[in-house]
Amino acid sequence: xxxxxxxxxxxxxxxxxxxxxxxxxxxxxxxxxxxxxxxxxxxxxxxxxxxxxxxxxxxxxxxxxxxxxxxxxxxxxxxxxxxxxxxxxxxxxxxxxxxxxxxxxxxxxxxxxxxxxxxxxxxxxxxxxxxxxxxxxxxxxxxxxxxxxxxxxxxxxxxxxxxxxxxxxxxxxxxxxxxxxxxxxxxxxxxxxxxxxxxxxxxxxxxxxxxxxxxxxxxxxxxxxxxxxxxxxxx
Numbered sequence: 001x002x003x004x005x006x007x008x009x010x011x012x013x014x015x016x017x018x019x020x021x022x023x024x025x026x027x028x029x030x031x032x033x034x035x036x037x038x039x040x041x042x043x044x045x046x047x048x049x050x051x052x053x054x055x056x057x058x059x060x061x062x063x064x065x066x067x068x069x070x071x072x073x074x075x076x077x078x079x080x081x082x083x084x085x086x087x088x089x090x091x092x093x094x095x096x097x098x099x100x101x102x103x104x105x106x107x108x109x110x111x112x113x114x115x116x117x118x119x120x121x122x123x124x125x126x127x128x129x130x131x132x133x134x135x136x137x138x139x140x141x142x143x144x145x146x147x148x149x150x151x152x153x154x155x156x157x158x159x160x161x162x163x164x165x166x167x168x169x170x171x172x173x174x175x176x177x178x179x180x181x182x183x184x185x186x187x188x189x190x191x192x193x194x195x196x197x198x199x200x201x202x203x204x205x206x207x208x209x210x211x212x213x214x215x216x217x218x219x220x221x222x223x224x225x226x227x228x229x230x231x232x233x234x235x
Contacts, residue, residue: 024158034223057163065156072148
């Protein structure tokens with residue numbers, strides 16, 4: 001029984017890590033791609049493109065890590081406040097809370113003696129009772145919010161790696177060629193990321209990959225157009 005619980009916990013954490021990796025990587029790649037294409041279209045100066053790209057990379061990574069930490073911490077605080085509230089309700093109104101457990105599993109299709117056994121088993125353990133109420137009534141799982149620092153680290157590193165993907169061609173090629181290579185590499189990275197996400201979760205891998213590619217390329221095109229327009233403006 002203990003091994004089954006550990007396996008389930010590991011599965012939950014892995015799923016949440018994948019979410020953080022995709023969030024950071026995709027956001028970093030798309031945002032920095034838009035920035036460097038806008039700058040490249042405006043100046044065609046390799047040095048300026050690289051400086052702008054690196055500045056955007058670090059700013060984006062730090063920002064994403066901070067957002068991941070604060071959002072996860074806020075949700076963790078909400079979880080703990082709801083947990084405390086639910087714990088007090090179980091203490092003050094055990095019959096009502098027991099009825100809520102009964103109703104939850106009744107709606108799932110359980111009936112009769114089997115339903116009564118499930119309810120009795122759950123309420124016999126206060127911890128299980130609380131966790132059941134939190135997951136079934138509020139849709140909150142503790143494993144998703146218990147480590148804000150880890151979430152921030154994963155998102156930050158992923159954002160850094162994703163940001164560097166469209167930037168690296170400019171270290172080796174001219175701006176014009178770098179733009180073409182950056183678009184190709186970024187498109188492949190976005191498609192592969194979307195496909196992997198679908199394979200690890202649900203959905204068609206090709207459709208998911210194409211969807212992520214189109215979103216990223218749309219952002220890049222907008223950035224390029226803005227850069228081209230600004231490049232023609234005399235300040």
